[in-house]
Amino acid sequence: MSEIIKTEAVVLSKLNYGDTSSIVTLYSKDFGKFSAIIKGGRSPKSKIGLIIEPLNYIQVIVYIKESRELQFISGSDMISYFPGIREDFDKLKYSQAVIELLKKLTAEHEINVRLFKGVVRIISLIESSNELPVILFSRFLFFFLTELGYGLQLDKCPICGRTNLGATELSYNYEFGIFCGDCKKNHLETGAVTPELFNYLLCLKTSKKIEANRVGTAETAITFMEKHLIYHVPDFKGIQTLRILK
Numbered sequence: 453m454s455e456i457i458k459t460e461a462v463v464l465s466k467l468n469y470g471d472t473s474s475i476v477t478l479y480s481k482d483f484g485k486f487s488a489i490i491k492g493g494r495s496p497k498s499k500i501g502l503i504i505e506p507l508n509y510i511q512v513i514v515y516i517k518e519s520r521e522l523q524f525i526s527g528s529d530m531i532s533y534f535p536g537i538r539e540d541f542d543k544l545k546y547s548q549a550v551i552e553l554l555k556k557l558t559a560e561h562e563i564n565v566r567l568f569k570g571v572v573r574i575i576s577l578i579e580s581s582n583e584l585p586v587i588l589f590s591r592f593l594f595f596f597l598t599e600l601g602y603g604l605q606l607d608k609c610p611i612c613g614r615t616n617l618g619a620t621e622l623s624y625n626y627e628f629g630i631f632c633g634d635c636k637k638n639h640l641e642t643g644a645v646t647p648e649l650f651n652y653l654l655c656l657k658t659s660k661k662i663e664a665n666r667v668g669t670a671e672t673a674i675t676f677m678e679k680h681l682i683y684h685v686p687d688f689k690g691i692q693t694l695r696i697l698k
């Protein structure tokens with residue numbers, strides 16, 4: 453079965469193919485992640501080739517055949533190319549980290565409109581908001597974990613069910629997540645969760661305002677959530693962008 457669809461998408465990657473063509477991978481609203489070939493896409497006369505560059509937010513017309521590995525793109529229009537991000541090292545770094553997560557951790561053809569909207573929203577905020585890119589990225593990562601089904605439980609201890617966790621000493625292990633001080637007596641912890649980290653994670657959960665002086669905690673929270681993801685997702689070895697672009 454084949455069909456032609458028009459959908460919004462964010463460009464994840466672009467590679468040369470043969471002498472004149474390109475192979476691109478897109479994360480789209482209506483068809484999830486997919487790869488496509490743009491024949492003649494490297495010619496300066498190819499409008500599609502010019503528009504489909506990594507990070508661009510675009511609209512595409514795709515000729516879809518699910519059994520095929522590479523789809524065909526027959527048209528595209530630019531929605532935004534985020535000029536502010538391309539001029540700022542930190543903005544670029546954290547936008548690329550978002551792109552890397554989508555590339556590595558979403559499944560082909562799996563549609564998730566809420567995740568797609570979250571991606572467009574976070575990239576738009578990195579482009580134009582006054583909030584620091586590192587804090588915005590920590591917000592995205594918290595949301596992304598939840599969308600993937602590995603969300604952090606913060607409202608009660610997963611072992612004994614105790615609520616109001618902010619008032620107790622907290623631990624973490626990969627199996628249970630964050631658990632209370634009483635349960636620590638009978639369960640191994642991978643590490644402690646400081647009140648500062650817990651409070652920061654709560655701010656992410658409730659979308660509260662975060663002061664710019666909490667960059668250190670933002671970085672700790674990102675590392676914490678990254679480790680959680682590494683444990684739960686086989687073959688995921690962490691967000692390389694954050695190591696390469698320091």
Ligand SMILES: [Zn+2]
Pocket residue numbers: 609610611612613614631632633634635
């Ligand atoms: Zn407990």
